[in-house]
Amino acid sequence: MFNHEKYQKQYYLPPEMTYDWVKKETLEEAPFWCSVDLRDGNQALPIPMNLEEKLKMFQLLVDVGFKQIEVAFPAASDTEFNLLRTLIEKEMIPDDVTIMVITQAREHIIRRTFESLEGVNKAIVHVYNSTSEAQRRQVFRKSKDEIKEIALNGARLVKELADASDSDIYYQYSPESFQGTEVEYALDVCNGVLDIWQPTEDHKAIINIPTTVQSSMPHIFANQIEYIHKNLKYRDSVTLSIHPHNDRGSGVSDAEFGVLAGADRVEGTLFGIGERTGNVDLVTLAMNMYSQGFDPKLNFSNLNEIRSKYESLTRTRVHDRQPYSGDLVFTAFSGSHQDAISKGMQYRKDHNKEKWDVPYIPVDPVDLGRNYQTDVIRINSQSGKGGIGYILDTNYGIKLPYKMNEAMGYATKKVSDQTNRELSAQEIYDVFIDNYVDYSPHVELIDYKFSKKDTYEVKLIVKIDGKEQKIKGSGGGSLDAVSNALTSQFDVDFEIEIYEQQSLGKETSAEACAQVGISNNGTIYWGAGIHEDIMQASVEALVVSVNRLIDAA
Numbered sequence: 341m342f343n344h345e346k347y348q349k350q351y352y353l354p355p356e357m358t359y360d361w362v363k364k365e366t367l368e369e370a371p372f373w374c375s376v377d378l379r380d381g382n383q384a385l386p387i388p389m390n391l392e393e394k395l396k397m398f399q400l401l402v403d404v405g406f407k408q409i410e411v412a413f414p415a416a417s418d419t420e421f422n423l424l425r426t427l428i429e430k431e432m433i434p435d436d437v438t439i440m441v442i443t444q445a446r447e448h449i450i451r452r453t454f455e456s457l458e459g460v461n462k463a464i465v466h467v468y469n470s471t472s473e474a475q476r477r478q479v480f481r482k483s484k485d486e487i488k489e490i491a492l493n494g495a496r497l498v499k500e501l502a503d504a505s506d507s508d509i510y511y512q513y514s515p516e517s518f519q520g521t522e523v524e525y526a527l528d529v530c531n532g533v534l535d536i537w538q539p540t541e542d543h544k545a546i547i548n549i550p551t552t553v554q555s556s557m558p559h560i561f562a563n564q565i566e567y568i569h570k571n572l573k574y575r576d577s578v579t580l581s582i583h584p585h586n587d588r589g590s591g592v593s594d595a596e597f598g599v600l601a602g603a604d605r606v607e608g609t610l611f612g613i614g615e616r617t618g619n620v621d622l623v624t625l626a627m628n629m630y631s632q633g634f635d636p637k638l639n640f641s642n643l644n645e646i647r648s649k650y651e652s653l654t655r656t657r658v659h660d661r662q663p664y665s666g667d668l669v670f671t672a673f674s675g676s677h678q679d680a681i682s683k684g685m686q687y688r689k690d691h692n693k694e695k696w697d698v699p700y701i702p703v704d705p706v707d708l709g710r711n712y713q714t715d716v717i718r719i720n721s722q723s724g725k726g727g728i729g730y731i732l733d734t735n736y737g738i739k740l741p742y743k744m745n746e747a748m749g750y751a752t753k754k755v756s757d758q759t760n761r762e763l764s765a766q767e768i769y770d771v772f773i774d775n776y777v778d779y780s781p782h783v784e785l786i787d788y789k790f791s792k793k794d795t796y797e798v799k800l801i802v803k804i805d806g807k808e809q810k811i812k813g814s815g816g817g818s819l820d821a822v823s824n825a826l827t828s829q830f831d832v833d834f835e836i837e838i839y840e841q842q843s844l845g846k847e848t849s850a851e852a853c854a855q856v857g858i859s860n861n862g863t864i865y866w867g868a869g870i871h872e873d874i875m876q877a878s879v880e881a882l883v884v885s886v887n888r889l890i891d892a893a
């Protein structure tokens with residue numbers, strides 16, 4: 341039965357809500373990022389990554405710029421353990437990268453974890469236990485003091501083994517299921533752990549506050565973090581970290597508000613892969629900073645490539661609408677958006693703009709390895725002339741006169757509406773060719789020859805109703821002469837209203853496209869021609885426009 345009365349508030353308020361974080365505006369300095377793709381991300385995959393895949397993922401994370409990477413739960417499996425051995429024995433960990441391993445606060449698991457680290461230069465050992473009311477009561481069946489003791493025992497053993505080790509071991513503790521834990525109690529456990537570890541400013545410990553299962557609005561999480569930040573012991577010697585999940589869909593807000601509230605470090609995954617609805621998406625967090633002009637200290641300049649490697653290593657698929665990384669996030673299908681984008685892109689070019697402010701596109705897609713031809717505007721029955729003109733321009737160099745673009749827009753939408761699908765750039769080009777270039781139901785141009793005496797004279801060879809004929813005309817200009825030849829042959833009257841042309845390439849031998857609009861009784865009929873010789877392209881365009889006029893007569 342769908343009954344909300346079955347549920348109750350699933351989080352705890354801190355003893356005081358100071359809301360200082362609200363007065364801060366945005367993240368201007370990147371927090372320390374820690375990728376947990378190889379651990380939390382991996383533990384959510386139906387088929388966890390194998391050793392080879394994990395090594396490739398590690399390299400990918402290093403390439404993106406992560407300086408802290410949680411690589412494994414070494415006691416979980418041989419694969420996880422062997423990953424550590426491979427990274428360490430093959431010296432694959434760059435000097436400026438610190439690996440982290442996670443362990444339950446259980447003796448044999450901690451010991452196995454330290455075995456996996458044998459020979460490492462430096463590493464973070466991350467110990468956790470759940471402190472939530474629900475887990476204390478249902479899972480552990482222990483009192484608050486007994487649960488705290490699990491954490492303290494874990495912390496003691498970690499310290500003992502770290503002291504005995506030749507490696508430089510840093511400590512991290514997480515009160516797992518923090519949001520289901522009374523905040524003062526979680527703080528008390530964290531402070532107890534810190535009392536054992538005795539961190540210093542030169543050798544900080546990490547206290548990591550996970551939402552584990554996100555259960556409040558983000559402003560509550562921010563107040564919880566602000567309370568921990570203000571009341572944590574050894575604060576100058578502790579890196580306060582957060583580990584947001586996304587059960588309510590507000591992982592990104594939790595992370596951003598959490599940093600405003602005092603957190604120094606954020607754990608998450610690329611693209612938000614992780615348990616249930618995922619971990620916080622670090623691409624989104626970093627790009628949110630980048631798009632406001634702040635350096636996120638992670639590099640996503642080839643995000644497309646990163647995404648496809650990630651998808652293949654994890655056997656997952658990044659959603660089309662995932663912020664910044666999804667296939668469709670820079671794409672407008674709808675007419676008014678396309679119109680604004682296409683004008684914005686032109687404005688940018690015309691004004692040589694450095695700062696990005698193209699409407700509807702929060703960051704320049706090119707910065708992330710995308711391109712303007714295929715990513716920004718795509719055409720279906722919701723599209724308009726702006727978008728269709730943009731496709732012809734960016735893909736083929738054809739810039740139609742404003743009114744012709746409108747007519748081309750309707751012709752294209754008709755095809756998309758009738759077929760009920762998106763049209764590719766090639767299909768849009770084909771619509772253009774079929775409607776305005778190769779359109780000769782009444783008269784087809786075979787050849788022409790100009791001569792000039794007092795006026796321009798033209799001899800046209802045309803095919804009318806399948807039969808070749810020669811027709812002649814003269815006029816003040818060459819197109820005028822062609823117009824007069826055609827007017828004398830057909831019972832039509834028109835003026836050349838619009839003539840435009842552009843080269844379709846930079847070389848002198850490049851084809852040109854000419855567009856002609858002839859008017860009759862206030863209506864304009866359009867034609868276009870494409871040819872290396874601009875005169876030929878122009879005469880062809882005029883002949884097509886006359887065909888259109890004859891259609892309407």
Ligand SMILES: CC(=O)SCCNC(=O)CCNC(=O)[C@H](O)C(C)(C)COP(=O)(O)OP(=O)(O)OC[C@H]1O[C@@H](n2cnc3c(N)ncnc32)[C@H](O)[C@@H]1OP(=O)(O)O
Nearest residue numbers: 383413415416417444445446468469470479480490516552
């Ligand atoms: C929120 C998170 O993402 S936390 C990380 C979770 N990730 C994983 O669990 C993935 C890897 N885990 C594993 O491979 C396995 O769980 C292992 C190898 C670590 C341990 O396996 P097992 O001992 O067989 O089982 P399991 O994990 O179910 O252990 C449950 C026991 O540990 C206790 N326990 C669970 N977590 C902790 C903890 N963090 N600290 C101390 N004790 C714990 C439970 O109370 C339970 O105790 P019981 O045996 O007295 O009933």
Ligand SMILES: CC(C)C(=O)C(=O)O
Nearest residue numbers: 468514516517550552
């Ligand atoms: C162990 C912790 C950090 C965790 O993964 C979680 O609580 O989500």
